[in-house]
Amino acid sequence: MPITVIIPTILxxxxxxxxxxxxxxxxxxEIIDHMEQQxxxxxxxxxxxxxxxRFINIYVNDNDIRFQDGLATSLRDGDVLTILxxxxxx
Amino acid sequence: xxxxxSDCTIAGPFKNAAAPFAATAFSLFYQASALGxxxxxxxxxxxxxxxxxxxxxxxxxxxxxxxxxWSDCAQPDAVSENIIQAACGLMSVxxxxxxxxxxxxxxxxxxxxxxxxxxxxxxxxxxxLRGLALSDSHISMAAAALLSTSQYIAxxxxxxxxxxxxxxAGRSTAPPFVSADGVVFELETLxxxxxxxxxxxxxxSAALAGKGWTAFLLRYxxxxxxxxxxxxxxxxxxxxxxxxxxxxxxxxxICRVRTLEERVDNEHFKSEWLRGPWAFDFxxxxxxxxxxxxxxxxxxxxxxxxxxxxxxQGPLAGHSLALLGADVxxxxxxxxDPLRGMxxxxxxxxxxxxxxxxxxxxxxxxxxSPGGQEEIAELARHADVFLHNWAPGKAAQLNLDYDDLxxxxxxxxxxxxxxWSADGGAYAQSPAMPGTDFMVQAYSGVAxxxxxxxGTRGGTLFTVLDVLGGIIAAQGITAALLNRQLNRTGARVxxxxxxxxxxxxxxxxxxxxxxxxIATPAKSLLNQVxxxxxxKIAIECCDDDTLQRLVQTLGLxxxxxxxxxxxxxxxxxxxxxxxxxxxxxxxxxPAAVVAGNLNNLQCDSRLKPHLQPGxxxxxxxxxxxx
Numbered sequence: 001m002p003i004t005v006i007i008p009t010i011l012x013x014x015x016x017x018x019x020x021x022x023x024x025x026x027x028x029x030e031i032i033d034h035m036e037q038q039x040x041x042x043x044x045x046x047x048x049x050x051x052x053x054r055f056i057n058i059y060v061n062d063n064d065i066r067f068q069d070g071l072a073t074s075l076r077d078g079d080v081l082t083i084l085x086x087x088x089x090x
Numbered sequence: 091x092x093x094x095x096s097d098c099t100i101a102g103p104f105k106n107a108a109a110p111f112a113a114t115a116f117s118l119f120y121q122a123s124a125l126g127x128x129x130x131x132x133x134x135x136x137x138x139x140x141x142x143x144x145x146x147x148x149x150x151x152x153x154x155x156x157x158x159x160w161s162d163c164a165q166p167d168a169v170s171e172n173i174i175q176a177a178c179g180l181m182s183v184x185x186x187x188x189x190x191x192x193x194x195x196x197x198x199x200x201x202x203x204x205x206x207x208x209x210x211x212x213x214x215x216x217x218x219l220r221g222l223a224l225s226d227s228h229i230s231m232a233a234a235a236l237l238s239t240s241q242y243i244a245x246x247x248x249x250x251x252x253x254x255x256x257x258x259a260g261r262s263t264a265p266p267f268v269s270a271d272g273v274v275f276e277l278e279t280l281x282x283x284x285x286x287x288x289x290x291x292x293x294x295s296a297a298l299a300g301k302g303w304t305a306f307l308l309r310y311x312x313x314x315x316x317x318x319x320x321x322x323x324x325x326x327x328x329x330x331x332x333x334x335x336x337x338x339x340x341x342x343x344i345c346r347v348r349t350l351e352e353r354v355d356n357e358h359f360k361s362e363w364l365r366g367p368w369a370f371d372f373x374x375x376x377x378x379x380x381x382x383x384x385x386x387x388x389x390x391x392x393x394x395x396x397x398x399x400x401x402x403q404g405p406l407a408g409h410s411l412a413l414l415g416a417d418v419x420x421x422x423x424x425x426x427d428p429l430r431g432m433x434x435x436x437x438x439x440x441x442x443x444x445x446x447x448x449x450x451x452x453x454x455x456x457x458x459s460p461g462g463q464e465e466i467a468e469l470a471r472h473a474d475v476f477l478h479n480w481a482p483g484k485a486a487q488l489n490l491d492y493d494d495l496x497x498x499x500x501x502x503x504x505x506x507x508x509x510w511s512a513d514g515g516a517y518a519q520s521p522a523m524p525g526t527d528f529m530v531q532a533y534s535g536v537a538x539x540x541x542x543x544x545g546t547r548g549g550t551l552f553t554v555l556d557v558l559g560g561i562i563a564a565q566g567i568t569a570a571l572l573n574r575q576l577n578r579t580g581a582r583v584x585x586x587x588x589x590x591x592x593x594x595x596x597x598x599x600x601x602x603x604x605x606x607x608i609a610t611p612a613k614s615l616l617n618q619v620x621x622x623x624x625x626k627i628a629i630e631c632c633d634d635d636t637l638q639r640l641v642q643t644l645g646l647x648x649x650x651x652x653x654x655x656x657x658x659x660x661x662x663x664x665x666x667x668x669x670x671x672x673x674x675x676x677x678x679x680p681a682a683v684v685a686g687n688l689n690n691l692q693c694d695s696r697l698k699p700h701l702q703p704g705x706x707x708x709x710x711x712x713x714x715x716x
Binding site for chain 1: 281282283286296297299300301304428429430432433434435436438439440
């Protein structure tokens with residue numbers, strides 16, 4: 001099940017500067033595990049304590065996984081998984 | 091009132107400033123009075139194209155401080171508050187959420203300019219005591235405005251490929267919200283969980299709440315918040331009381347948009363206004379106070395500032411001190427501040443982050459660990475300033491409060507850039523009210539002031555209080571450093587977003603209480619943005635003479651305001667904004683093409699001296715010293 005993962009600039013040093021990666025997986029967590037196998041070190045940038053890191057937003061298509069099933073959010077063929085660091089002010 | 095600089099004097103034509111500088115002069119008079127300075131009015135020494143004042147401390151030479159409209163003193167284009175707002179992009183950022191480019195409705199640039207000008211005078215005097223021959227300090231309103239928008243300029247000008255921001259930015263139903271009983275209010279949370287719980291209680295689907303969350307986060311980054319209409323409608327069916335109860339149940343925060351009168355008439359807030367936006371607490375005089383000579387040409391060179399701050403207000407304060415020459419050591423968590431990844435990114439770092447932190451030395455320390463706290467205390471032992479913007483109570487939890495650090499370094503200036511209150515009001519302790527820009531705008535009356543001027547529901551998504559809060563934090567620190575040199579005492583200086591809000595409304599307080607011996611700036615006779623054949627033009631006539639020049643130049647009927655406004659709108663459609671600006675500036679009528687795209691600011695020759703092109707456009711120091 002090919003899923004396209006869009007990598008933010010800040011994480012591209014870990015992915016040999018690749019902006020897009022195609023991976024197989026049925027859940028967001030599987031995709032992250034597969035990414036970790038190919039690009040060691042990326043998982044700790046995305047996951048902490050079994051959840052997505054507070055400062056990282058992960059979208060499946062246009063939907064934030066925090067408002068779905070978190071890392072257990074299921075994926076379908078052709079889905080686009082976007083990783084985006086948080087924005088903040090204050 | 092404070093007595094931080096009670097031995098110092100400021101002198102200038104505060105009560106008779108030329109119209110474009112009247113709001114700056116008023117704010118300077120207020121700020122200087124609140125700092126305890128002796129204020130001398132020299133109303134006979136006035137010039138049209140600039141505003142000058144002198145700052146003098148005991149045993150130093152007077153520093154001549156000059157404020158101009160543009161950085162180039164010879165630039166003849168007439169200015170005003172709103173002409174600078176138009177030319178420097180403030181109107182554009184403010185207008186993003188409503189879709190209408192218009193003035194902020196505040197003397198914002200004037201207030202920022204006054205704070206920076208006063209800080210320049212204080213810093214130059216401090217530089218004299220440290221061995222520098224500084225006698226002049228210059229700042230322009232344009233430079234002050236560009237510093238205020240530096241993060242937005244960074245975002246707009248980044249050369250690298252743009253990030254894939256989530257969809258939906260643009261015209262929108264931005265907060266504040268309105269309840270069924272007509273109460274206008276802000277919601278706030280820094281976490282997604284309370285947000286989801288709140289909307290689920292209102293039968294909003296998780297997916298829709300998620301889209302709302304994405305939109306909500308865009309407020310800070312892009313000054314837009316395209317909240318789905320379903321969310322706005324759900325709130326419009328409930329009373330404010332019901333919504334407030336729901337917030338309490340789900341961990342969301344709520345604040346209604348209060349009227350300015352509620353604060354102006356309140357005795358507590360009146361006393362905060364009289365004190366000014368800083369609270370100083372001086373340590374006992376120390377017999378051996380270090381006098382570090384300047385190590386470079388800038389007034390704070392050779393001093394060390396230790397900063398543990400997040401987001402905008404605190405980092406901007408540290409950035410200002412770095413622009414004045416200080417070595418700023420920024421403490422970040424192990425692995426670095428996550429906001430370094432905040433899009434857009436260039437050369438491995440968020441440009442919005444870099445705009446406020448590029449001049450700093452980074453130290454990664456775990457402030458939650460005893461070892462990390464010891465390391466910070468050790469760094470503070472040799473520092474001149476410690477600056478943080480932690481949540482209320484956190485400094486004590488970390489054993490890094492004022493009492494902890496002044497013990498290891500009695501000469502330290504300990505600065506807290508807070509959200510709510512400079513002296514820890516009751517609301518400061520309430521976790522239900524996070525002190526963020528938009529909540530403080532709502533609470534303080536600033537949002538209502540903006541809404542009245544702009545015809546919108548609430549305040550601005552341009553982070554006016556974070557920026558001004560950072561500037562007054564740095565200003566208070568600079569005052570405390572000079573006081574340290576004059577009186578051999580360390581100090582705690584606390585400032586806040588709420589204090590910044592009060593500063594922005596100081597004319598309203600003065601109109602109500604008439605405490606200070608100066609009139610508030612007159613309202614402009616004409617202050618509007620018009621469509622032209624190509625582009626928008628901002629025109630401001632601060633006084634009757636200027637208005638008459640406009641009327642004569644354009645051949646408008648002079649007998650009726652209604653008539654000339656009607657004709658003016660139509661007439662301006664016959665030429666481009668650029669052509670009209672040339673005609674009006676020739677007649678000394680303040681006018682500017684409204685900058686819509688911040689990427690174009692670097693093409694304006696009047697702004698170039700403060701913009702440094704590169705992977706993104708950096709805003710350079712607003713001060714020049716001689």
